[in-house]
Amino acid sequence: MNYKTVRDSAEDKFTEKKSEFIGYIKHTATEAEALDFIAEIRAMHRKATHNCYAYILRENNLSRHSDDGEPGGTAGVPIYEVLRKEGLTDVTCVVTRYFGGILLGAGGLVRAYTKGAKMACDAAEKLDMRSAARLILTLEYPYYGKIGKTLADYDVRIEKEDFGAEVSITLYIALELEQGFTDELTDVCNGCISVKKDAELEYDFSKSDEI
Numbered sequence: 001m002n003y004k005t006v007r008d009s010a011e012d013k014f015t016e017k018k019s020e021f022i023g024y025i026k027h028t029a030t031e032a033e034a035l036d037f038i039a040e041i042r043a044m045h046r047k048a049t050h051n052c053y054a055y056i057l058r059e060n061n062l063s064r065h066s067d068d069g070e071p072g073g074t075a076g077v078p079i080y081e082v083l084r085k086e087g088l089t090d091v092t093c094v095v096t097r098y099f100g101g102i103l104l105g106a107g108g109l110v111r112a113y114t115k116g117a118k119m120a121c122d123a124a125e126k127l128d129m130r131s132a133a134r135l136i137l138t139l140e141y142p143y144y145g146k147i148g149k150t151l152a153d154y155d156v157r158i159e160k161e162d163f164g165a166e167v168s169i170t171l172y173i174a175l176e177l178e179q180g181f182t183d184e185l186t187d188v189c190n191g192c193i194s195v196k197k198d199a200e201l202e203y204d205f206s207k208s209d210e211i
Contacts (some may be wrong), residue, residue, distance in 0.1 A: 002130040002174075003058065005090040009037075010124035016112050018100025019049075023120030025093045030059050034092040041094040049099040052113060054080035055092035070097075074109035082117035088126075093117050125206075131175040132203035134159075137185070138168050138194040146188050154181045157207055172203045 009026035024041055028034040034055040042051045052075035054065035065076030079093050095116035104112060139147070144167045151158070154177050162168040173181055182195045 001058070002128075003089050004087045005127050005129060006088065006121075006124035007127050008125070010120055012116075012119035012123045014115065014119065015100070016108070016115075017102040017104060019102070019104065019112070020098040020100065021112055021116040022096040023093065023116035023118075023123075024096070025091055025117075025120040025124050027090055028055060028057065028092045029090050031055075031057060031062055031064075034064075037092045038094055041096060045096045045098075047098075048096045050075065050097045051094055052076050052079060052097070053092065053094040054083055054117075056080070056083050056089050058089050070109055070113075071106055074106050075113045078110050078114040079117040082114055082121060086121050088121070093120055095120070127204045128206040129202050130205050131200065132172045132205075133175050133178045133200055134170065134172055134198040134203075135178070135182075136168060136170050136194075136196045136198050138166055138196070139189055140166055140192060143189040143192060147185060147193075150181070150184050150188055154184075155205070156181070157203070157205060170198070172205075174205070175200065 006025055006027050009024065011022060011024045013020060013022040026037045028037055034057065038053050045051060050068045050070050052066060052068045052070060054076055056063045063080065065080040067075040075095065079095055083091055083093055095113050154173055157172045159170040159172065185193055185195060
């Protein structure tokens with residue numbers, strides 16, 4: 001399964017008509033983790049006027065949101081919509097508000113909670129998770145220079161290259177591209193290449209090559 005999420009947690013804040021809004025986002029893989037994070041923010045901001053939230057999880061395709069006392073539909077839903085439009089899952093976002101004495105109105109609240117969630121998302125490091133194959137290529141030196149275009153075309157992520165009697169390359173490729181990639185490498189190298197699958201796993205394709 002391919003999905004986008006965030007690494008760890010992030011936050012950002014702004015002030016709107018004397019009300020302070022603080023947006024928090026965190027990677028949460030389960031509802032228990034989501035609820036723990038919400039409780040953590042609430043404990044941190046016991047004197048806040050509102051701690052509104054939304055979360056979207058792969059677990060049971062679950063999503064929840066709360067206005068936490070703000071007028072219905074002005075906080076939880078806007079936060080949820082930001083997460084949805086960003087294409088994120090396994091995340092929880094909480095936007096804390098300290099009321100500054102000036103009413104924002106329903107439209108102003110929607111804009112403010114949307115902004116708080118978006119700023120939190122923008123502050124977070126995104127992960128592009130895909131089902132992937134970890135492959136080990138073994139080939140002779142004359143073919144090493146011929147496979148560069150194929151590696152680039154298939155957007156692989158190289159973990160390491162070893163140069164011994166032969167060249168060995170360990171890399172990750174999206175699972176749905178594995179067969180076409182293997183066929184093309186075999187063709188480019190006239191069959192003089194070994195492609196061994198080492199594992200299937202979830203891999204973050206937002207990473208650049210690590211070598």
